[in-house]
Amino acid sequence: MKQMKININGMSCGSCVRKIEGSLQQLNGVEHVEVQLQEKKAVIEFSPDLVDEQKIINNITELGYKVLTK
Numbered sequence: 834m835k836q837m838k839i840n841i842n843g844m845s846c847g848s849c850v851r852k853i854e855g856s857l858q859q860l861n862g863v864e865h866v867e868v869q870l871q872e873k874k875a876v877i878e879f880s881p882d883l884v885d886e887q888k889i890i891n892n893i894t895e896l897g898y899k900v901l902t903k
Contacts, residue, residue: 834864837877837886840901841893844870849898856892860884 844850850868853875857866862883868875877889890900 834878835881837879837889838874839877839890839893840874841868842873842899842901844868844873844898846870852896853893853898856896857889860888860892863889 841853844853847870850870853868854866857863857875857877860879862880863877864880865878866875867877875893879889893900
C-alpha cells in the first residue's frame, strides 16, 4: 500500500469533497480517500500494482480541479 498527499485547488464546498472522494473510490486499487476542504488537501491510499499516481491526478483534474503534488 502506498500513500499520496496532494493539494487540490478549486474546492468550495462539501459537494466538491464528495465528488472527488466518490470518483477516486471508483478507481481499481484505491483503498482509502480522505479529502479535507479547509486544508484543500487529500490523502489517498492505493495499491501501486493496480493504479498509479498519474491516473489518480488525472481523475481529479478531469473533475475540474487543479492538483498540486507535495
